[in-house]
Amino acid sequence: MEVLPELRPMIGKQQHKTHDFDVFKHSLKVMQKISQNSDFEKLNESDKKVMLLGALLHDITKKEGKTDKTHAQEGSFDAFFIAKKFQLTKNEELKFYTLIRNHEWLEKVNKSGSEEQLTKQLQSVAYDLHTLILKR
Numbered sequence: 001m002e003v004l005p006e007l008r009p010m011i012g013k014q015q016h017k018t019h020d021f022d023v024f025k026h027s028l029k030v031m032q033k034i035s036q037n038s039d040f041e042k043l044n045e046s047d048k049k050v051m052l053l054g055a056l057l058h059d060i061t062k063k064e065g066k067t068d069k070t071h072a073q074e075g076s077f078d079a080f081f082i083a084k085k086f087q088l089t090k091n092e093e094l095k096f097y098t099l100i101r102n103h104e105w106l107e108k109v110n111k112s113g114s115e116e117q118l119t120k121q122l123q124s125v126a127y128d129l130h131t132l133i134l135k136r
Contacts, residue, residue: 006060006082015062023059031055050092053083054099076101098128 010024021029034040034055040048057079062071080097088096102125 003085004082006078007056010060010062013062015059023062027056027059030058046089046092047095049086050088050095050099053086054079054096054103057082058100058103072104073101102128 007024010027011022013023015021015023015026031052034051040051043051058075059071060075060079060082062075076097079100080093083093083096
């Protein structure tokens with residue numbers, strides 16, 4: 001907590017009813033699950049660092065006890081500045097920001113009501129990912 005005091009509010013902060021853990025424990029579980037995935041070992045060290053840091057901070061601004069539709073976008077800004085402590089390269093910063101900003105895209109796509117909403121969601125994610133790839 002000395003290195004990242006920004007994590008303290010996550011401890012004990014309950015999520016909405018579909019999660020069994022507080023925000024902090026949930027984030028640690030996500031880190032654990034990612035690191036145990038066989039594809040994780042195939043990543044280079046830079047991408048491993050971004051993935052684990054993203055897992056740790058992906059819910060940094062999540063509101064307590066309810067579904068929070070804005071936390072991915074709002075959290076991406078906060079996490080971006082918090083991550084400055086880790087001296088990421090510009091490319092790593094962009095990957096990190098994009099990862100957190102879009103960490104709920106699959107849920108959004110699955111819950112898009114109309115064909116138009118679905119298209120807008122997919123275009124938004126595709127634009128962000130395309131921009132990320134072009135800057136590599």
